[in-house]
Amino acid sequence: MSEDTGSDDEGRGAPSRLGRALLGLGLALQASEDFRDMEDTIEYAESAGVPMPEVAAPFASGMMVVSGLCLALWRIPRIATGAVVTFLAVVTATMHDFWNAEEGSKSGERLAFFGNLAMLGGALVFLREAWK
Numbered sequence: 123m124s125e126d127t128g129s130d131d132e133g134r135g136a137p138s139r140l141g142r143a144l145l146g147l148g149l150a151l152q153a154s155e156d157f158r159d160m161e162d163t164i165e166y167a168e169s170a171g172v173p174m175p176e177v178a179a180p181f182a183s184g185m186m187v188v189s190g191l192c193l194a195l196w197r198i199p200r201i202a203t204g205a206v207v208t209f210l211a212v213v214t215a216t217m218h219d220f221w222n223a224e225e226g227s228k229s230g231e232r233l234a235f236f237g238n239l240a241m242l243g244g245a246l247v248f249l250r251e252a253w254k
Contacts, residue, residue: 138251139196145244146194149206153186170217182209193245199252206245214238 156163160180167175185205192202218238220231 141244142196142248143194145241145248146190146192146202148190149241150187150190150194153183153190156180156183167217172217182213185209193248199248203245203249203252207242207249210238210242210245214242 156179160183163183164175164179167179172178186209189202189205189209192198193206214235218231218235220228220235223231
């Protein structure tokens with residue numbers, strides 16, 4: 123499969139397409155939730171020490187909406203999966219560092235960390251597929 127055609131998954135079975143659709147749509151929908159209350163998203167990013175959170179938070183959310191949809195539709199798969207992997211690798215360790223969280227938020231951060239870890243694992247599988 124070439125990068126620019128976005129052709130169907132020749133030689134790949136339905137589980138790959140279904141898994142890709144579920145992961146991609148899940149990422150896009152989750153990121154779209156950030157836009158419902160961008161002020162809280164920016165505040166959360168700021169509390170985690172993200173530089174220029176008023177720019178970084180909307181950019182990251184928008185990038186994940188687009189990347190998730192591209193992953194689900196298998197369009198520009200190398201770029202889409204690369205963006206997802208990069209985002210999740212950075213955000214998982216920096217934004218959801220439950221080991222540093224205050225006692226009241228440790229559980230939520232731990233849950234987000236492990237959820238992101240699972241999504242990162244799936245994204246890595248599809249990143250490998252994109253480079254075959």
